Amino acid sequence: MLKSVIEIPNNPEQMIVFxxxxxxxxxxxxxxxxxYKNDFPNAILVSVESPFPCxxxxxxxxxxxxxxxxxxxxxxxxxxxxxxxxxxxKDKREFALKQVEKTIKDLAEKHKISLxxxxxxxxxxxxxxxxxxxxxxxxxxxxxxxGLLFPPFNGDCxxxxxxxxxxxxxxxxxxxxxxxxxxxxxxxxFISMPNTDHTMPMDAITKSIEWIKKIxxx
Numbered sequence: 001m002l003k004s005v006i007e008i009p010n011n012p013e014q015m016i017v018f019x020x021x022x023x024x025x026x027x028x029x030x031x032x033x034x035x036y037k038n039d040f041p042n043a044i045l046v047s048v049e050s051p052f053p054c055x056x057x058x059x060x061x062x063x064x065x066x067x068x069x070x071x072x073x074x075x076x077x078x079x080x081x082x083x084x085x086x087x088x089x090k091d092k093r094e095f096a097l098k099q100v101e102k103t104i105k106d107l108a109e110k111h112k113i114s115l116x117x118x119x120x121x122x123x124x125x126x127x128x129x130x131x132x133x134x135x136x137x138x139x140x141x142x143x144x145x146x147g148l149l150f151p152p153f154n155g156d157c158x159x160x161x162x163x164x165x166x167x168x169x170x171x172x173x174x175x176x177x178x179x180x181x182x183x184x185x186x187x188x189x190f191i192s193m194p195n196t197d198h199t200m201p202m203d204a205i206t207k208s209i210e211w212i213k214k215i216x217x218x
Contacts, residue, residue, distance in 0.1 A: 002103045003049040005030035009042050014117045014216070016040060017104055018047040019126030021146075023060035025049050029123065032205065039209050044111060051099050052092060063096045063125050064089040074148060074170065077177045086150055093132070100129060101136050116140050119212050123200055124148050124169070131159070141215045143208045145200045146170060153182040160189045160211050162204045164196030 005026045016036060018029035026049035033045045050061035070089075073081035086093075108115060118139040122130030127147030134142045134155045141158040146167055159182070163175035172192070182188045189211070193204055 001106050002051060002099050004103065005033075005047045005049075006107075007033055007037070007045045008111070009044070011042055012044045012111045012113060014040060014043040014119070015104070015108060015111070015113045016043050016045055016212070017118065017120045017130075018045070019063075019100070019120065019122040019129050020047065020049070020061070021124030021126050022062050022066055022148075023054045023057040024123075025059075025061050029121075029126075032200075035202075035205055036209065039213065044107065044113065046103075046107060048100055048103055051096060063129050064092040066125070074174055077174060082150070093129075096129060097132055097136065100133055104133070104137065119143065119215065121145070121208065122147065124198065127161075131155070134159075141212070143211070145204065145208075146198045147175075147178075149178050149182070151181065152185075153178075154185045156186070158189075158211075158215055159186065160191070160208060162191050162193055162200075162208070164193040164198065166195050167198045169198035 003026060020026065020028045026047045030047040036045060050063045052062050054060040054062040055065055070085045073085050108118060115138050119141045120130040120133055120139060121143040123145045125148050127144035128149050130142050131149055134157050139157055144161040146163055147161055148170055163172060165172045179188060179190045193201060
């Protein structure tokens with residue numbers, strides 16, 4: 001089981017998983033737990049940490065390596081370069097995916113949580129891992145903030161994605177291109193965040209909470 005920050009209520013019925021971005025760690029998104037606790041008092045809140053130290057920021061973690069060539073591939077949406085990036089990072093991504101999957105399944109089994117009652121929220125690089133996990137497990141839904149999303153995009157669970165129009169890390173044009181590709185194979189609720197950089201603003205978090213409530217049938 002991967003290192004994680006976990007809060008467990010007395011009678012857990014749901015689990016909300018958080019996957020951090022490049023250069024961060026489990027403590028980063030665990031700081032959002034107070035935003036979710038009041039609305040989901042029976043949810044296990046778990047922020048999972050990547051198994052790999054970050055090559056650029058040694059105090060942080062990475063789900064897979066990123067360099068300038070890789071960033072350029074995602075910025076330009078050059079499919080040949082993106083495929084090369086995916087091939088180059090395949091081993092680490094697949095190892096990370098298996099470890100996240102095992103961590104989630106172990107927690108779900110221990111606390112008797114149905115996979116359909118699991119929501120995964122990811123930021124940036126962590127959003128791509130969240131989307132990939134949804135192809136391995138029949139979870140309840142995925143929320144992507146400023147997501148570095150990579151194909152394949154197929155899947156059945158509900159998907160909500162936020163992206164800032166002023167994102168300086170992953171340009172909005174990149175997000176629009178990915179949105180178009182995703183909508184060819186699955187439903188997607190996409191929300192643009194005007195004048196917003198590469199971040200998770202509070203109003204978007206609030207909207208994601210309302211979306212999760214809708215998924216829950218509330």
